[in-house]
Amino acid sequence: MKKKGFTKLIAALLVVALIGTGCQGQNEGKNAKGDGANNVVEIDFWAAPNPTQQSFWKKMADGYMKEHKNVKIKVSPMPESPSSEAGIQSAIASGHAPVISENISRGFAAQLAASHAIVPLDEFKGFAELISKRQMKETISGWKFADNHQYVLPIYSNAMLFAWRMDVLKELGYDAPPKTYSEVIELGKKLKKKYPDKFLWARADLVKPTWWARWFDFFMLYNAASNGNNFIKGNKFVADDEAGVKTLQFFSDLSKNDLLLTREATDPFENATAIMVDLGPWTFPYWAEKFPEMEFKQNYVLSLPPVPDDVDPNNVKTFADTKGLVIYASATKEQQQAAFDFIKWVYSDANNDLAWFKQTNLPPARDDLSTNEAFASYLAENPQLKQYAENIPNAIPPMDNEKTVEIQELIGKEALNPVVKGQKTADKAWEDMKKAINGVLK
Amino acid sequence: MASPYLIYSIIFFLFPLCWAIYLAFTNWNLIAPDYEMVGLQNFIEAFFSKSVRAAFWVTYKFMLMFVPIVIAGSLCLALIIHSLPKLKGLFSVGYFLPYLASGVASAIVVNGVLSYNSPLNTFFRHSFGLDIDWLGSPILAPLIIALMMAWKFMGYYALLFLSGLESIPKEIYEAAEIDGAVGWKRFWHVTVPMLYPSFYTVTILAVGLMFGIFTEPYVLTGGGPDYSTHTWQLEIYNQAFEKLNAGYGTAIAIINSVVTFASILVFRKVLEKWGARHGWE
Numbered sequence: 168m169k170k171k172g173f174t175k176l177i178a179a180l181l182v183v184a185l186i187g188t189g190c191q192g193q194n195e196g197k198n199a200k201g202d203g204a205n206n207v208v209e210i211d212f213w214a215a216p217n218p219t220q221q222s223f224w225k226k227m228a229d230g231y232m233k234e235h236k237n238v239k240i241k242v243s244p245m246p247e248s249p250s251s252e253a254g255i256q257s258a259i260a261s262g263h264a265p266v267i268s269e270n271i272s273r274g275f276a277a278q279l280a281a282s283h284a285i286v287p288l289d290e291f292k293g294f295a296e297l298i299s300k301r302q303m304k305e306t307i308s309g310w311k312f313a314d315n316h317q318y319v320l321p322i323y324s325n326a327m328l329f330a331w332r333m334d335v336l337k338e339l340g341y342d343a344p345p346k347t348y349s350e351v352i353e354l355g356k357k358l359k360k361k362y363p364d365k366f367l368w369a370r371a372d373l374v375k376p377t378w379w380a381r382w383f384d385f386f387m388l389y390n391a392a393s394n395g396n397n398f399i400k401g402n403k404f405v406a407d408d409e410a411g412v413k414t415l416q417f418f419s420d421l422s423k424n425d426l427l428l429t430r431e432a433t434d435p436f437e438n439a440t441a442i443m444v445d446l447g448p449w450t451f452p453y454w455a456e457k458f459p460e461m462e463f464k465q466n467y468v469l470s471l472p473p474v475p476d477d478v479d480p481n482n483v484k485t486f487a488d489t490k491g492l493v494i495y496a497s498a499t500k501e502q503q504q505a506a507f508d509f510i511k512w513v514y515s516d517a518n519n520d521l522a523w524f525k526q527t528n529l530p531p532a533r534d535d536l537s538t539n540e541a542f543a544s545y546l547a548e549n550p551q552l553k554q555y556a557e558n559i560p561n562a563i564p565p566m567d568n569e570k571t572v573e574i575q576e577l578i579g580k581e582a583l584n585p586v587v588k589g590q591k592t593a594d595k596a597w598e599d600m601k602k603a604i605n606g607v608l609k
Numbered sequence: 610m611a612s613p614y615l616i617y618s619i620i621f622f623l624f625p626l627c628w629a630i631y632l633a634f635t636n637w638n639l640i641a642p643d644y645e646m647v648g649l650q651n652f653i654e655a656f657f658s659k660s661v662r663a664a665f666w667v668t669y670k671f672m673l674m675f676v677p678i679v680i681a682g683s684l685c686l687a688l689i690i691h692s693l694p695k696l697k698g699l700f701s702v703g704y705f706l707p708y709l710a711s712g713v714a715s716a717i718v719v720n721g722v723l724s725y726n727s728p729l730n731t732f733f734r735h736s737f738g739l740d741i742d743w744l745g746s747p748i749l750a751p752l753i754i755a756l757m758m759a760w761k762f763m764g765y766y767a768l769l770f771l772s773g774l775e776s777i778p779k780e781i782y783e784a785a786e787i788d789g790a791v792g793w794k795r796f797w798h799v800t801v802p803m804l805y806p807s808f809y810t811v812t813i814l815a816v817g818l819m820f821g822i823f824t825e826p827y828v829l830t831g832g833g834p835d836y837s838t839h840t841w842q843l844e845i846y847n848q849a850f851e852k853l854n855a856g857y858g859t860a861i862a863i864i865n866s867v868v869t870f871a872s873i874l875v876f877r878k879v880l881e882k883w884g885a886r887h888g889w890e
Contacts (some may be wrong), residue, residue: 253850260639279852282641369725374745375831378851430742432725485702572852 182277185229208505211243213255213268215490219527224516226522227513234512238300238505245270259284259497265282267506270490273310273564274571276319278323280312281569285493287316291507298490301514302535305560307520312567313401320510321491323529325447326555328485329473335365335465344443346480350419351473355426358442359593367426368443369435370412373587376387376579380567383445385583386486388414390563392427395484399574402608412477415586415593422587429587437461445490448528448555463551469560474538487562489532504565515561519586528556570607577603614843633860638853651860661861663836664844665868667751671840672819674755679815682786687770701771704764712761712824720744721722737814744830747837754838762818764812773807774800802887809880816876819870820869841865 212228214221219444221244228240243525244301245268246254252275257265271279277366279285288294294317298304298550301319312318332343340356345351355367372380389398421427428441436444437458446469454461461467471483494503520531521541535558536542545554568574581602591599623874633651637644653856655661690700706714723743733739744750780803785799801808823842826832832839832847845865884890 249846249850256639256850256853256855278638279640284640292752375833377831430721430725430745431720433721433727435726438726539866569853 173239191600193273201362201506204414205584208501210238210240210267210502210509211265211508212240212242212509213265214242215252215270216244216247217527223523223526224269226407227511227519229315231460231507231512233511235508238498238509240509243467255279259495262497266502267492267494268512269321269492271493272490273319273567276493276604277312278316278566278569279472279493280314280316284496285318285501286496287318288494288507289317291504293507296398297511297514301517301520302533302539305391305534306384306532309395309564310491310567313467319491319493320514321489321564322523322560323489323527323528324532324564325449326485326558327383327488328446328554328558329387330444330446330467330469330470331466332436332439332466333468335362335439335442336395336398340466344468346470347414347476347478348420349476351417352420352424355421355424356551359425365439366435366441369420369441370445371429371431373427374429376576376584376586378575378579381575381578381583382486382488385578386413386565387445387472387561388417389487390484391474392478393484393561394478395561397566397571399604399608404604404608406601408597408601410475412593412597415582415596417473417475418583419586419589422589427587434458436467446528448552451549451551452528467552469554471561473476482561484561484563487556487559489562489564491532521545528552529549530559532559534560568608573607575602577607611689629859629862632856633863635856636854637856640853640854644856647856651856651857654857655861658846660832660836660839660847661864664841664865666839667839668822668841669759670751671755671822674752674810675758675819678755679759679762679766680811682759683766684770684804684809686763686767687774690767690771691774697730698867701764701768704767706764707761708765710761713828715757715761716825716828719753723753736811745834747834750830750834751838754829756823757825758818758822763813766814769811770804770807773804778801784872802889805880805887805889809884812876812880813873816873817869820865820872824867841868858876 190477194506212224214224221242224242228242232238245251245265246257251270255264255268255271255275275433293589296308297320306324307317307321309320310317310319333344335358336344336354338340339354339361341354345354358365358367364480370384373384386398389406389411393407396405396410398404398406418427428435433443434442436446437454451453454503463469465545472485474480474483496507498506517533517539518541520533523529523531523543524545530536530552533539537546537553538560542556548554558589564570565576576602581590582596586593586596634646634648635644636647636651670693678749686704690697723729724730730741737745741749743753781799781803784794787797790798820841822840823846825842825845826838826840827865830838833841835848841861845858845862846852847858848861
């Protein structure tokens with residue numbers, strides 16, 4: 168019996184080994200296809216797990232392949248379980264990474280670059296021409312990594328703005344949103360006097376350490392207060408201390424005046440429970456469907472973030488919610504160049520950016536979005552998008568550090584959350600946060 | 610020829626387990642071409658980590674809330690269904706439906722029901738002047754999650770109790786009646802001991818479940834407030850997939866497995882002792 172059992176085990180292991188060898192053989196075959204079987208270069212393009220973006224890239228790929236018979240582009244959605252980043256991580260680990268993918272944030276790109284999983288795009292021939300043709304010199308300047316390379320080509324850039332309930336502001340005697348911290352607090356006090364049950368800003372994430380939430384609260388205000396000063400550069404904490412403390416003090420003042428609703432609320436801005444909200448252009452299709460009564464310049468307006476009282480409220484910076492394309496180091500040189508040539512072709516024509524804009528509602532990352540004739544009629548039909556377009560050059564992308572998640576979690580845990588809860592002063596919170604972040608950066 | 614189940618176990622259990630044990634001793638993030646062996650560093654870091662310790666205690670806190678509620682609730686459901694003259698099957702299926710519901714969907718619904726401007730909270734504020742921060746309280750938030758889990762699993766565990774109830778021979782009840790055991794006495798001294806196999810199964814399943822909670826805290830609270838709903842799975846997810854510390858995340862997963870095993874072992878021993886007192890071996 169024992170001998171039979173041992174024989175069965177060996178047989179099972181042999182079967183498994185055979186299967187594994189077969190799969191490995193297939194993988195090698197797949198990778199080798201890019202090396203010139205029939206001179207056709209095959210590229211796997213992973214689009215975001217979003218039907219509109221997939222549709223756009225399929226159309227672009229079809230158009231490119233018609234003109235370039237030696238390239239075959241397969242567009243497929245990236246796996247998103249449990250997240251798209253985890254899907255890419257698994258793909259790289261298992262040797263099944265695509266040649267090129269979109270939907271990459273600067274922070275994740277920093278992790279990929281630190282692990283040498285992606286290649287610098289500025290080393291490709293034609294990079295400068297691509298940037299010039301797509302009019303994105305200013306936009307992309309903020310994307311350079313600490314090693315002076317560009318690893319990501321931003322596709323879209325949502326220059327985050329604040330929306331204000333203009334109908335309520337008018338009732339309080341305002342014909343424009345406030346621009347400085349004092350003006351905001353004063354407005355808030357008037358709001359509480361007239362409507363004790365309303366709040367200035369409803370945002371449950373203010374008391375949670377959720378790392379990505381910091382982009383839409385802390386960094387919107389910090390970028391405005393510091394005029395776009397870097398937070399981290401390379402492996403060094405270089406944030407503007409004075410601006411940072413003032414930003415935290417503003418949050419503290421909002422909290423002390425009971426102007427913040429830090430509990431989950433359903434559509435608080437739309438229901439006028441809160442009169443200010445951090446807003447990206449992805450909200451407008453949702454409003455068109457669920458809240459058609461939301462009309463630009465009638466019951467809401469858009470503005471850049473408020474600034475400390477001693478900062479010029481004109482030409483203010485904000486946070487850029489932006490993602491882009493990367494090319495993976497695991498691809499062959501031939502595949503990498505073919506992928507780069509493809510995106511260079513896509514962005515050589517402003518009409519492709521227009522098609523993207525119409526299909527996805529995400530503003531293309533270009534300096535001339537508000538001035539280029541190609542987009543004029545679309546922006547005229549959608550005036551609420553014009554402010555987003557105008558502020559693309561003012562929008563600062565996320566930090567490029569592989570410890571982005573840890574750092575932003577610490578901003579929440581050590582600074583923002585305790586300040587909003589009234590547990591720390593702004594100065595102490597900033598110092599504690601700085602100490603903790605320096606510990607992570609070592 | 611080798612057993613298919615053996616092949617399945619080797620491919621989907623043994624290989625991943627061996628790989629996980631290896632990974633736990635490295636600092637690999639699954640995407641870098643190089644990594645180092647770090648010995649026990651990951652395990653040591655996990656033992657001293659505030660968030661891992663929080664996950665350890667939060668699991669037992671959930672257990673204290675969830676296990677009694679779900680056992681009592683599912684037993685009551687089973688008794689009700691068992692006493693129905695007809696349509697038992699229909700009611701069994703009905704009560705089983707929450708088990709099939711998506712955890713994400715139910716969490717989103719609960720989030721809406723408990724939101725600040727929901728009809729429920731608006732009613733409490735206007736009628737009683739009560740402003741309850743359901744998911745912001747370190748006491749209420751875990752209780753709500755425990756209740757959600759109980760709602761989800763009550764129907765499933767009720768089926769296990771129901772099959773136990775149906776398998777108790779009628780002769781035992783007749784004999785007990787002759788001896789004067791009726792009503793509560795009959796329930797405590799006949800029904801409950803006879804349901805030992807069902808209690809054993811349900812308790813072990815419920816205890817094991819607590820080490821795998823992820824969806825509800827992920828959607829509702831993110832592990833807060835102040836780590837009060839921070840679970841093992843949330844910590845593993847954060848480390849492995851958000852911070853790309855795959856080696857460290859794997860070490861936490863292995864620690865979780867060991868703690869799960871040890872906890873279930875303790876419960877097993879207690880249940881077996883109780884069963885032995887009532888004649889079960």
